[in-house]
Amino acid sequence: MHVQYSAGFKKRMIQRLTGPRAISATALSAEVGVPQPTLSSWLREARRLGGMGSEEDKGTRRSEARKPSSWTPEEKYEVVLEAASIPASELGEFLRRKGLHSAQLDEWRQLCAEASKTALGGGRRKARGSSPAETKRVRALERELHRKEKALAEMAALIALKKKVQLLWGDEGDDTSTRSGT
Numbered sequence: 001m002h003v004q005y006s007a008g009f010k011k012r013m014i015q016r017l018t019g020p021r022a023i024s025a026t027a028l029s030a031e032v033g034v035p036q037p038t039l040s041s042w043l044r045e046a047r048r049l050g051g052m053g054s055e056e057d058k059g060t061r062r063s064e065a066r067k068p069s070s071w072t073p074e075e076k077y078e079v080v081l082e083a084a085s086i087p088a089s090e091l092g093e094f095l096r097r098k099g100l101h102s103a104q105l106d107e108w109r110q111l112c113a114e115a116s117k118t119a120l121g122g123g124r125r126k127a128r129g130s131s132p133a134e135t136k137r138v139r140a141l142e143r144e145l146h147r148k149e150k151a152l153a154e155m156a157a158l159i160a161l162k163k164k165v166q167l168l169w170g171d172e173g174d175d176t177s178t179r180s181g182t
Contacts, residue, residue: 005034010042010046013028013032013034013039013042014042014043014046016028017039017043018043018046018097022093022097024093024096025039025040025043067099068098068099068100068104076108077108077112079098079100079105079108080105080108080109080112082094083095083105083109
């Protein structure tokens with residue numbers, strides 16, 4: 001049996017599913033006797049069409065109908081901030097209303113935290129006066145220090161080699177004629 005519902009009734013049901021005190025389609029189904037799949041299909045259709053609901057809901061529904069992967073960084077940040085102010089008991093309903101998974105929200109929270117650390121940490125370094133000219137000078141000094149360390153290591157190796165040669169050959173000097181007797 002196929003039951004016809006009026007447009008006004010559908011609109012009220014969609015408002016109950018999307019309003020500030022939204023309830024799940026399962027709970028609404030038990031309350032009003034309309035099958036849950038029917039309520040869910042009405043909700044999907046309303047989101048797709050952008051109609052049926054208060055003017056306030058229409059603006060939020062359009063942005064929420066998009067996939068979260070296509071949201072701008074600003075929209076993601078706003079959702080992270082909004083979710084932070086919601087009690088844990090209401091977070092699941094909030095995520096459903098936004099069309100998000102908790103894993104996405106966790107990922108966005110982590111990205112926001114990392115971005116703020118980078119931004120705030122970078123600000124302190126700039127305040128200390130790390131200009132490009134100073135950075136270039138530091139790099140040049142580091143290269144020079146590395147070159148001198150290599151030269152010092154080479155000199156130490158040569159001195160050690162000279163001492164070994166002296167131990168093997170003794171202090172005879174460069175005159176080899178005394179040895180051969182000529």
